[in-house]
Amino acid sequence: MSRLRLLPFLLIIAALSACSKKVQTTGCPTGQMCTMIFTTIGVEFVDSAGVAVKVKDVNVVNQRTNTAIIASGINTPEDFAGQYVIVTDGNKKELSTQGDDVKITATSVATGQTISAMYKISGGCNCHVAKVAGPEKIVFTQHNK
Numbered sequence: 001m002s003r004l005r006l007l008p009f010l011l012i013i014a015a016l017s018a019c020s021k022k023v024q025t026t027g028c029p030t031g032q033m034c035t036m037i038f039t040t041i042g043v044e045f046v047d048s049a050g051v052a053v054k055v056k057d058v059n060v061v062n063q064r065t066n067t068a069i070i071a072s073g074i075n076t077p078e079d080f081a082g083q084y085v086i087v088t089d090g091n092k093k094e095l096s097t098q099g100d101d102v103k104i105t106a107t108s109v110a111t112g113q114t115i116s117a118m119y120k121i122s123g124g125c126n127c128h129v130a131k132v133a134g135p136e137k138i139v140f141t142q143h144n145k
Contacts, residue, residue, distance in 0.1 A: 034127030052082025055106040095123030
């Protein structure tokens with residue numbers, strides 16, 4: 001008789017443990033409310049006087065995955081001095097939710113100086129990419145020839 005009384009409790013415990021296994025979350029949470037804004041993160045290249053510097057050979061590399069990031073969904077004009085888009089919401093899946101260290105390297109067209117800077121950029125399960133840390137501007141210290 002006591003075994004029959006224990007049976008409902010054992011069934012309840014088994015059912016609850018089975019439910020908890022099914023509820024495990026994988027991937028990004030559903031039901032997240034995000035705006036329709038398409039976010040971009042850019043960088044400004046300047047010289048020591050704060051004047052915009054035209055750059056070439058810009059490389060953006062996610063240090064966690066050691067892969068290049070190419071800004072998705074937007075083009076930066078070749079002659080747009082000083083401004084460069086490094087990531088967009090189109091690159092969100094290439095970045096972790098907590099943020100990845102991203103190394104930006106570029107060469108000044110005028111002086112040939114190559115410079116690098118580190119940023120921390122998040123994406124992943126967030127609604128949009130975001131700059132977590134990094135300089136507002138990347139400064140070239142050499143002056144034009």
